[in-house]
Amino acid sequence: GAGVSQTPSNKVTEKGKYVELRCDPISGHTALYWYRQSLGQGPEFLIYFQGTGAADDSGLPNDRFFAVRPEGSVSTLKIQRTERGDSAVYLCASSPWTTVEGNEQFFGPGTRLTVL
């Protein structure tokens, strides 16, 4: 079956611009996560959705970062006024989060964001 997909795979933008990164989770998965991975480090939690609502957004670094999941499926991570320090790979994961299936995460291939 289809896994988690992310678009675009690569995004190059200029400092100060606005970007949107998209995540399509596995069909039927209610939980969706966004992470950021810098070179040589492990993924760092940004935000978690259960259904349409952001249950935990404590990992968002500042108010330039925002994420939505309006219909409980596709999610968009939005970054305003991008800075060079935002350059990283942005990873999305989804999970069934049920009593039977548990909350094992499945990751997409990531979007590599480069801010010039």
Place this chain on the structure above:
Amino acid sequence: GIQVEQSPPDLILQEGANSTLRCNFSDSVNNLQWFHQNPWGQLINLFYIPSGTKQNGRLSATTVATERYSLLYISSSQTTDSGVYFCAALTSGTYKYIFGTGTRLKVLA
């Protein structure tokens, strides 16, 4: 919050050798996952193992939740096992998986 530490940070093996990777966590966990990040950056699920032992081919994992550690065993290593191995832990009452810093494995032919 919970701290997740992995050891060793780097490991070089000759093809055919066995290895053990360790993941220590500072608080009790509800769930723990092991991943292999391949050279293209894709995180591949290895084990979903909050407790006990599981095996999948040449790989096996054990989590001892009461002692706050998990081990990943790789037997008869192959060059395709090269990459970075991460563990990620979920503590009770939270939704965040916290990742360790990873073990970078290189298997030489």
